[in-house]
Amino acid sequence: MKFEQYNISPDIKQSLAENGFRRPTDIQFKAIPSILKGEDVLAIAQTGTGKTAAFAIPMLEMLLRGKDPAPNQVRSLVMVPTRELAIQIAEAFDMIGKYTGLHIVGLYGGVEQEAQIELIEEGIDVLIATPGRMFDLVHQKKLDLRKVEILVLDEADHMLDLGFIKDIQDVKRLLPRKHQTLFFSATINKEIKDIAYSLVTNPIRIQVSPQDPVSKNVTHSVAYVEMDDKRFFLERLVREFPESKILVFVRTKVRAERVFEAMKRVGIASITMHGGKEQGDRMQVLDAFKKGEAKLLIATDVSARGIDIPNVDYVVNYDLPEVPENYVHRVGRTGRGVQKGKAVSFCSTEEKPVLEAIQQYIGKEITVMEIDAKDYDSTISLSEEIPNDNYKLLIKEFEESKEKAKRKKKKR
Incomplete structure (x- = not known):
């Protein structure tokens, strides 16, 4: 079934067609009819399967059938865990709702609130918000949620993991008793x-590919690389695929800056994205990477959840994620939609238990990239950070010191 056959507004069909939406993905095909009926939905699907459009399309259609909002009032609310995701989802709603005339607003911290308040005063059809800024404006009586018809919790598991459960419960108390709730996520556990x-x-429960949380479009591999040697193997990957868009994940913002400096020393340009950057800087970085102006982005997990970055060729787990399910969200930045992607993980000796936990979580072993001692050494020796001659000299000195130690031992 094609979108043009759906019983939805011509305005929505036009924007879908202009943006290449011909047929619904599995999650869209299963979710849209139930949402249009006004049913609560609990949907679980892999990253990159089109979850945002799965709720945006029917929401916009339903809102077109209703009345305009009064000043400061909100007709539908999409709650998300991060500012980046709020911006991205607002862009998706703007794209799909381009010809509808509906008022769509992204609300998040890190920017001045005056301009946001002005937008709210007009009344909002779709509000995409992070909890912090939203509650600030509710408490200031600048935002009225008493007329919300639809509540969406996107990346819901992450919101609950981050401790937003009380915020969600508080929001539910502010909403009218009768409203529709849509719960979307890539992963979920019993709790x-x-x-x-x-x-x-x-709720109508919808689950796509429940046995395999990772997209089949992604090829996975792991290389056993010691912690101090990872920068050399990242350098090698970048030099072997200079035109590829590579997204590198590290555990902390300090690590991100250290890897950035390591790449800089060998003449490789990169950009970083983490919680230590101002919101404006983070969005500039994300925009540069999306447009291909920068080919190498080094990021913490702030970038892993739900962010849709087109045409990422490689995701590199420079550090393995401590939480196994974050592996799914990281590698989900590549192989999105119908595209193919590659995920490469560097695993040091101390990270092997983490790798085992990840493999247990995804239900399969990750293919090991066999690196023999000669290839391992040559990767380091060919790095521009350590001149080749100096590296060979170090090896020679090391071998000579071992021989001297042996001779001393024999003399004793």
Whole structure:
């Protein structure tokens, strides 16, 4: 079934066609009819399968059928865990709702609130918000949620993991008793599922590819590389694929800056994105990477959840994620939609237990890239950070010191 056959507004069909939406993905095909019926939905699907459009399309259609909002009032609310995701989802709604005339607003911290308040005063059809800024404006009586018809919790498991459960419960108390709740996520466990069911009423449960949380479009591999040697192998990957768009994940913002400096020393340009940067800087970085102006982005997990970056060729887990499910969200930045992608993980000796936990979580072993001692050494020796002659000299000195130690031992 094609989108042109759906019983939705011509305005929505036009924007879908202009942006290459011909047929619904599995999650869209299963979710859209239930949402249009006004049912609560609990949907679980892999990253990159089109979850945002799965709720945006029917929401916009339903809102077109209703009345305009009064000043400061909100007709539908999409709650998300991060500012980057709020911006991205607002862009998706703007794209799909381009010809509808509906008022769509992204609300998040890190920017001045005056301009946001002006937008709210007009009344909002779709509000995409992070909890912090939203509650600030509710408490200032600048934002009225008493007329919300539809509540969406996107990346819901992450919101609950981050401790937003109280915020979600508080929001539910502010909404009218009768409203529709849509719960979307890539992963879910029993604890989160129990919380989810406490928030919805007789939901339609939709699960796409439940046995494999990772997209089949992604090829996975792991290389056993010691912690101090990872920069040399990243350098090698970048030099072997100079035109590829590569997204590198590290654990901390300090690590991100250290890897950035390591790449800089060998003449490789990169950009970083992490929680230590101002919101404006983070969005500039993300925009540069999306447009291909920068080919190498080094980021913390702030970039892993739900961010849609087109045409990422490689995701590199420079550091393995401590939480196994974050592996799914990281590698989900590549192989999106119908595109193919590659995920490469560097695993040091101390990270092997983490790798085992990841493999257990995804239900399969990750293919090991066999690196023999000669190839391992040559990767380091060919780095521009350590001149080749100096590296060979170090090896020679090391071998000579071992021989001297042996001779001394024999003399004793």
